[in-house]
Amino acid sequence: MSMETVFAVLAVTVVGLMVGVEFSVAFVINPILRALPLEACIEARAHGGRMLGRVMPFWYFGSLVLIAVLAILTWGGPAATAGVIAVVLMAASVVLSIALLVPLNNRGKHWTAENHPADWRELQQRWDRLHYLRVAVIVAAFILVAVAATTV
Template structure:
């Protein structure tokens, strides 16, 4: 089972990388586009990542929990990472997903008047989620390195 903690770190690290990219690369690029293109890009991103990320978040959480079971010397760090990942899932489901679900259907013609405000709120909440998963990644990495 020596491979399990490594897989947990890699899968969680890749998820963190994608979410960092969303926050600091993809969304700033889309926000610089003309308004119609921005709405379409955000809508497409919500659809595409909305299909993938639930599995990635739950999978990462389960892998880190499994790693906590096989790395007993650092279980406290790993279980704290699990708690942070669970908090990110709760934050996602309760606050981010409702915004993303609405934005999936937006077109330049159907986007609500407050679509920019909703996108900005999603971006701010995403930064909170990002802080949680980065901290979880650091903790699980330290745990398995001990």
């Protein structure tokens, strides 16, 4: 098995699992949490923010590195263009996360039912809208990683 194939399989697996988690947060978990009573919703989202806030930076940067390695290994071949565009999209998702989503998450992860700002719902809705955008970007990156992987 070639090095390109190994990195293609790793990139598809790691990025695909990450996309699945983020898609689930956007379209399954958060809608369930919004249906809970106020106190439970705030505390559950805070807990999720703490838990995923510890894991996702490594997952995003790891995905970015895997995609970059795949793009480098396929440079000059038919998979390179898809790989390079996937790198750009994943890098954009990292910048979006660090600049906009992480600051909101860092605020919300400390909220409790007794201690949260009056505009907590608006802040969560803003985070959700930005997260939808991030999900769209990483889904596009994942599709391109899959294209690159099948072109190796």
